Amino acid sequence: MKRMQSTADARAGHLARCSLLTGLADEELRALAGVARLREYGDGESLFVRGGEAEGFYVVVSGKAKVCRFGTDGREQVLHVFGPGEPCGEVPVFQGGKYPATAMAVGALRALYLPRHGFLEVGKKRPELLLNMLAVLSVRLRHFVQLVDDLALKEVSARLAKHLLDLSARARGARMVELDTTKTMLASRLGTIAATLSRTLAKMQRLGAIRTKGKRVWITDRDGLQALAAGMKLDGK
């Protein structure tokens, strides 16, 4: 990790682009920017590790960060992937204690580090900031409810189908989507491993629901995918 030179103005600019901080006056933004620190990470470097003492949280400026846990056998479960503008590692800010999971850079990453104290100071003066943060945590909770639901009650094919539809929706319904990460990592996001993911993609292709070429996936039967996402088995119920 590299501590970067950066002006307070540049930092305030980054913060202004972050939905967490909408509604703040320039003055407060400047105050936060004053205590924030810009940091740079290379691929695979960790921002923080599970169990580490937390004195603040991060806001991604550019690149991507994944947050994950590891099993005793080394298997990995990705909990989140955060992009620019998203905060990360905020849990211990409000509850004290340690980071519950590990965060790592996926490719090159720049992030602002916000010390807890500075944030809470501003928060006490401006409840809007706290409400924004509550909204962020609420989204996070929804996300986890979904994840738990998927892991406990759905099979891999359903999770994958949903993920593909999701990617497509985010690309305004495009018929072709591009996997945004390596397949190995996508697998651990979906709570499985690369081999299984590969087989599932192959089966979907045999079924005629998709066509794949490298990281590209063409959705050839949207309804079929939707049925899979809803729980239909790959061999037709």
Added chain:
Amino acid sequence: MKRMQSTADARAGHLARCSLLTGLADEELRALAGVARLREYGDGESLFVRGGEAEGFYVVVSGKAKVCRFGTDGREQVLHVFGPGEPCGEVPVFQGGKYPATAMAVGALRALYLPRHGFLEVGKKRPELLLNMLAVLSVRLRHFVQLVDDLALKEVSARLAKHLLDLSARARGARMVELDTTKTMLASRLGTIAATLSRTLAKMQRLGAIRTKGKRVWITDRDGLQALAAGMKLDGK
């Protein structure tokens, strides 16, 4: 569900016992109590259902509430069990929209319903309240990280062992613990089903780690349980 007669004073009393609201002045407590409504539920009745529009959240007064999701096949995954003093269903308050899961009474239950608007009013005046809520959500998030970790990376025996140790720890390290729910429900809390839970308990007993009789479990080999919780297999690695 029954709408109960209750005095504002009684409601304020219930609220005062709730850690979410510590640090509030009498005046604000009274304000919240003024808009709160006491409700009663019988076993299995739902406080809210997944997808329902949310206009507020609940605080358990007495009894227990479980929050869960259901798979297409009817299988159930319990996300939380809340007891007296704990808030429940707060996610949509800060982010709008619908309840992400369903909440049901486990046995007889009394709960206070707090309309979102009243809560936010007080929150804007008293940021402490929002900070308390942030702490609550943070605990919730930690809990989910743990749950996801367990479901994705641990086996049933590890989850069960951990749960037993947890019960024991909560009873100040007691050697004998009493399962606080039906085994069927414990199973779905642990992300499995009654049959598997039963078999796993039997195996642990054969191993000599525990002894069971009905809802009671004696921990006869704490280290063994700890090893299981840490990932050791039931047949000794």
Added chain:
DNA sequence: ACGGCGCCTTGACTTAGGTCAAGGCCGCGC
């Protein structure tokens, strides 16, 4: 005391999905 109903236990069977290992593909540096 007895019948009935929930819940729990157990057995036999099935299956999703993980493990291991052997290639194949592709991009990159030399």
Added chain:
DNA sequence: GCGCGGCCTTGACCTAAGTCAAGGCGCCGT
């Protein structure tokens, strides 16, 4: 161009855990 390393794919195999179904055990009410 060639070789090397990462990733992906595929096959053969194994195992944890779910399904289905048949009792057993308690507990509760009449």
